[in-house]
Amino acid sequence: MPVGTQGTVKTCSPNELKTAGSQIILGNTYHLYLRPGHEIIEKAGGLQKFSNWNMPMLTDSGGFQVYSLSDLRKISDERVVFKSHLDGSYHEFTPEIAMDIQMSLGSDIMMVLDECPPYPCTDEYAAQAVERTSKWAKRCLEKVRNTEPKLGYDQVAFAIVQGSTSIELRKKSAYALIELDFPGYAIGGLSIGEPKPILFEMVDTCTDLLPTSKPRYLMGMGKPEDIVEGISLGVDMFDCVLPTRNARKGQVFTWNGKMNMRNAQYKEDFKPIDENCGCYACTGFTRAYIRHLLHAEEILGMRLASIHNIHFYHDLVTRCRNEIYADNFSNWKLMFFNNYHSTN
DSSP states (O other): OBEETTSSOTTOOHHHHHHHTOOOEEEOHHHHHHTTOHHHHHHTTSHHHHHTOOSOEEEOOSHHHHHHOTTSEEEOSSOEEEEOTTTOOEEEEOHHHHHHHHHHHTOSEEEOOOOOOOSSOOHHHHHHHHHHHHHHHHHHHHHHHTSOOSSSSOOEEEEEEOOTTOHHHHHHHHHHHHHHTOSEEEEOSOSSSOOHHHHHHHHHHHHHHSOTTSOEEETTOOOHHHHHHHHHTTOOEEOBSHHHHHHHTTEEEETTEEEETTSGGGTTOOSOSOTTOOSHHHHHOOHHHHHHHHHTTOHHHHHHHHHHHHHHHHHHHHHHHHHHHTTOHHHHHHHHHHHHGGGO
């Protein structure tokens, strides 16, 4: 899922996202609550109508953004109080408020309010966050089940497994949330600095427990090789700002690895970014031209790189699906890593 923090995937129009293969995008509850405000978005008919995105939308709860404001917030079992990064004003989220905001946004999939412990943290802190996340998840679910949809269509809530880097806490969190019978489950609190082997150990622990009949969503995972590894462990859904954020800095992804389009080696390179790609950027523009645009700080350069990266990511997961259907994913995964890392 491409990330549309402010109700837009940076530099890309809705039509470009659809052409690239996007079926669902992610919005940011914290940012949209602060600006322009969920009340305005509700009056517009929901975030999809407000942004002209007539396809599914997932919103996070704002919990991760509040977590990142470590010096500007205070957490209790009842609520989290935080200061806006925009003007320093004070606000509070309870589980009920977080869901109410997302119902106003019109999200098809709403994430529960959770507490994301930092890495590293003490076992005591991680255990406390698991307990709080479980209690908040129950309150979020009750709020959704006891509230009529605001915009005339059903909205569902996904739970978030926490537990830092403790196998036992991850199991405890997963069991508690499975008991609540959510429509889908996310794995949170990872990709925040922990070593990659530990990250995947936590993912493996969670996917071993979470129901295979419901979506399993690894939050914030974005490198192509990590997505492939996550899929091999049973993850169904991913989101990350990396494809578009890195594109704006000139980094693009291909089946042979990463490329920095700002590098001098592409100054007179008149091939497309990836000769095996059928995206708008690769069928109409050369590496040399895109490099020129990036150095000239022209918006089109960032747009073309972003369009290519989103298209590549959708091609990647489509290929993974097809190889799973063909019962050939393990073999294909080895081929992918051999090719992808050859130029890294």
